[in-house]
Amino acid sequence: MSSYSSSSASSNSPCAACKFLRRKCMQGCIFAPYFPPEEPQKFFNVHKIFGAxxxxxxxxxxxxxxxxxxxxxxxxxxxxxxxxxVYGCVGAISVLQQQVQLLQKELDAANANLLKYACSYCHPSAHAGHQQVLLPYHSSLQWSNNSDNEQMREKGGYVYGDVDGS
Incomplete structure (x- = not known):
């Protein structure tokens, strides 16, 4: 239970609910433990949306x-x-779910690129003449050629690419 108790009835300060509703805060007030006088905005918002x-x-x-x-x-x-x-907390949840999905896609792409990079060391003959390096680029990880890398260096992020431009 809240550290604030219904003892506000015995003190001079009524709870935020009773103060807002302009009534005397009686002993046993249902609102007093949950809407202390120091948090008037809490009760105001609850009252405005749900009603006292x-x-x-x-x-x-x-x-x-x-x-x-x-x-x-x-x-x-x-x-x-x-x-x-319109959406309340459902809107916030939706935004967070979209961010999680975007981050999961970025993580999957990074893992795929890491796997490609690791495989180039496992099977060097498969990439004869190609050396994989980390070059500057934007936030998303992509395989790119050198001409793309020149443009991406100017943007200041990171990209995986082939040194020889293929």
Whole structure:
């Protein structure tokens, strides 16, 4: 449970929820343990997205040990909805999944290039007259010829390529 307790009713400072709703914070206030007075924006966002009445109903239906996780989830979703009203946290998850897919493709390409490079040492006759080197290029790893490498050096990244231009 949160380090903040419903003792705010006995102190002079009401919880963020009661302060926002302009009501007296009573002993046993359902919001007090989860919306301390120092975090008014947390309750504001949750109230704006879900409504105080709905949050009250939800918290009353949950067991006390489940409430903190529920409030944290509501706060996270509310923050995400404030930033992206259409997709909320689903939009953030989608962006992260796309980044993972892109990075997986880059990793697969790097592993394929590493395998090609390793195979050139395993079977030197297969690449007679070719020596594999690491040359400057952009972020994606690609096999390239020397004319491409000249252009890529100007861009300042890395590429794998053949020294003899093939």
């Amino acid at each position: 009445s709905n949050v009250t109903k939800l918290l009353n239906e949950l067991l006390p040990h489940q409430r903190e996780d529920a409030v944290n989830s509501l706060a996270y979703e509310a923050d995400a909805r404030m930033k992206d009203p």
